Amino acid sequence: MRIGILGTGMVGKAVAARLAGLDHEVLVGTRDPAATLAREEPDRYGNPPFRVWLEQHPDVKLGGFADAAAHGELLVNATAGEASLDALRLAGEANLDGKVLLDVANALDYSRGMPPTPLVSTTDSLGERIQRAFPAARVVKALNTMSALVMVNPRQLADGDHTVFVCGDDAEAKALVTGLLADGFGWRDVIDLGGLSAARGTEMVLPVWRRLWGALQVPMFNFKVVR
Ligand SMILES: NC(=O)c1ccc[n+]([C@@H]2O[C@H](COP(=O)([O-])OP(=O)(O)OC[C@H]3O[C@@H](n4cnc5c(N)ncnc54)[C@H](OP(=O)(O)O)[C@@H]3O)[C@@H](O)[C@H]2O)c1
Numbered sequence: 001m002r003i004g005i006l007g008t009g010m011v012g013k014a015v016a017a018r019l020a021g022l023d024h025e026v027l028v029g030t031r032d033p034a035a036t037l038a039r040e041e042p043d044r045y046g047n048p049p050f051r052v053w054l055e056q057h058p059d060v061k062l063g064g065f066a067d068a069a070a071h072g073e074l075l076v077n078a079t080a081g082e083a084s085l086d087a088l089r090l091a092g093e094a095n096l097d098g099k100v101l102l103d104v105a106n107a108l109d110y111s112r113g114m115p116p117t118p119l120v121s122t123t124d125s126l127g128e129r130i131q132r133a134f135p136a137a138r139v140v141k142a143l144n145t146m147s148a149l150v151m152v153n154p155r156q157l158a159d160g161d162h163t164v165f166v167c168g169d170d171a172e173a174k175a176l177v178t179g180l181l182a183d184g185f186g187w188r189d190v191i192d193l194g195g196l197s198a199a200r201g202t203e204m205v206l207p208v209w210r211r212l213w214g215a216l217q218v219p220m221f222n223f224k225v226v227r
Contacts, residue, residue, distance in 0.1 A: 004029060004072025006065050006087055008036055008050050009043070011078040011104055011148040018152035020059045022184050027061040029068025031090065036062065069095035074102065074176065075137075081107030081126050082119055085133055096137040100173040102180075103127050103199075104143045104151070106206050115210040118203055127199030131169070138173035141199040142166040142181065145209060147219035152185050154222070160188045162224040167198035191225060 001024050005016050008030045020026045030036040030050075039049045047053070054062055061071075069075055069091035079087040084105045088096065107126040108116035120126050127141040142164060143151045154160045164187050168174045174192065181187040193202070205223070213219055 001025070002071055002073045003027075003076065004068035004070070004074075005076045005078055006068055006091060007076070007078030007080075008062075009078065009080070010045060010047070011151070012076075013050075013053055014148040014152045015076055015078060015104070016060050017057055018185065020057060025071075026059070027063055027068045027071040029063055029065040029091065031065065031087075033062050033064060065091040066095060069099070072099065074100050074180075077101060077103045077105050077130065079105060081105035082109070084126060084130060088130060088134060093134055093136075096134045099137055100170075100176050101130070101134070101137045101139045102143070102177050103130055103139055103141050106144050106203055108206070115207065115214075118206060121204055122200060125197070125199035125203045127167075127196050127203070131196055138168070138170040139196060140166060140168035140170070140173050140177040141196060141202060142177055145202055145205040146222045149220060150222050154188070155186045157220060157222055158224070160186055162222040163189045163191055165191050165193050165198070165202050167193040167196055167202065169196045189225070 003019050003024045003026050005012050006029045012028055016026045016028050037051045042048060065087055077084055105126055107119035109119045110116045127139055131139040164181060166174055166178055178190050181190050
């Protein structure tokens with residue numbers, strides 16, 4: 001499948017590498033490809049600059065947000081949540097038309113220091129804001145409740161015996177994403193929470209996640225729903 005990934009951060013890179021490894025045609029989008037390639041400093045987690053990562057993944061292509069959105073049959077929003085609507089506007093509304101848009105983003109307010117708080121909460125969510133702004137896109141929220149390292153390779157933790165949530169208003173889009181999570185990434189427990197309004201809950205998992213990260217001192221953990 002042709003997949004366009006909006007975002008050059010930890011999530012964009014992890015998802016792009018995994019999907020390219022599954023033989024999908026992956027194009028990663030950024031605001032300014034030349035500027036992204038010119039970055040020499042490590043990212044905020046101390047990883048090498050994007051150019052080095054791209055050289056290590058020659059099967060992944062880089063372009064603008066609009067190039068990625070035009071390329072993809074499936075799109076992934078892996079941009080900073082507080083800027084996702086801007087990034088999607090740069091991607092171009094026409095390029096989102098009818099596309100399944102897997103939204104992995106969390107919109108966070110860092111203005112009052114660490115840990116950040118959700119920028120949208122309780123009666124709305126970033127996922128719903130994206131859906132309202134781009135009604136012809138088919139938004140599915142998933143994977144935003146764990147580290148990027150866990151998202152794409154769940155079997156490295158507890159042999160995959162833990163949980164990922166999906167929600168969205170388009171059943172076909174949700175089925176496509178669920179298939180990718182299960183058959184592509186190896187998720188064994190995908191729980192469908194229903195319509196996209198469930199993103200209000202999954203986006204509010206982040207404050208708990210941040211506290212757990214502080215308590216455990218490692219990002220390699222996840223939630224498991226026991227029945
Ligand atoms: N990191 C994780 O493990 C993790 C886990 C769960 C969910 N998430 C969520 O996934 C998303 C991506 O996280 P991340 O850590 O990979 O990267 P990030 O640093 O949160 O976001 C990087 C991306 O956001 C774009 N961006 C930043 N400001 C922008 C603006 N003003 N206009 C347009 N685009 C802008 C950047 O564009 P350029 O490429 O042009 O710089 C870049 O592609 C976030 O919403 C985050 O909350 C992250």
